[in-house]
Amino acid sequence: MTEARLLGLFFPVCWGIWAAIWFIASFGVKKAARHEDPWSRLSNTVPIWICAFLLVVPPSWLGPLSFRLVPQNLTFYGIGAVMTVIGLGFAIWARYHLGRNWSGVITVKQDHALIRTGPYALVRHPIYSGLILAILGAVLARGDIAALLAFAFMLYAVLRRVGIEERWMSETFDPEYADYKATTTALIPFLV
Template sequence: MMPNSKLIFASAAAVLLYLGLAIAGSGGVRAFFIHPPFIALTVVLVALTLAAIFTEGNLSTGEREDRSNRWVLAAFGIIGLLLGYIPALTDRLDVWVFGGDAVRWIGVLLFAAGGALRLWPVFVLGRRFSGLVAIQSGHTLVTGGIYRLIRHPSYLGLFVSTLGWALAFRSLIGVLLTALMIVPLIARIRAEEALLSSQFGEEYEAYRRRTWRLIPGLY
């Protein structure tokens, strides 16, 4: 699949904005890229973005959408902007931080792993993956592969990558902002499961009984 020009432009703008916030918080380009973990973080971010433009994920409303859940997108956006800037700022000011380079590198690894887990289901679902809570045309229920144990691997990836970003800057405030994501994340999961249950009925209920939402054995 070849990415379209609009997706390339949007992805490039998103990377520049997020990196720009982090660089501004760090005190400038030189102050940011003097840290090897931040260079690695940038490489991972760019690599994940390049991979994302080759997915078929979209913002289609499909055949049926739960519009009442759109507030979650705004919540994610606000938290995301704060996470782009505040962890880097607190790292530069050396306030509300913990650990050293070991914590930074753990953060980079979590950011990479979470980002990969975030994108994997997007490739699996193709056009059925929407940023909105919606049933797409020809929508079918996927229960194998990565979905065999957990029903929302992409959201788990989002949470892990966000935590990784916060840890890369050793930021306690970043960790707290990541925790704030739990509220809209659970709301999103519940809305999706309600819509899928209404669409697929007992097939989805049976799948839900034998799997976990995010973490096997826990939730």
């Protein structure tokens, strides 16, 4: 197998492993007491699917969107690969700490617990933090306009979801959540 082919498999394998872990971990979660309505959910998931599409389609399909903004070389690819692995690892760590409270859609679970351990001691939304870092790594490795647009779609979806989740957690856990917000940043440790 050529080096280029091996490099081409790296990101799909990383995301495939992440997806398998996510799927297996989705069993045995608590039942939802409150969930997002279908239209709101659609407005969160469509941008994520657009992001995925823009990152997985061959650049030859994208016309002018395939214009490179970052040189295509092993240095940028390697930095992007490391960012993706760290981001996916951080998201998996967060998913582990969230345990049975996790959901693929915005929900409040029956007997929902406010998790403040592990990565939740660093940021309030570490799964999103990890996924943003992983997507940024993929964007850097790919380096074209389509990848940058993919990141914009993902960022929109994450920020929208964070807004809804913040409101719901405040309603569910106030005043404990107010204290958590006062001592922990939303997405980037020590910053935002």
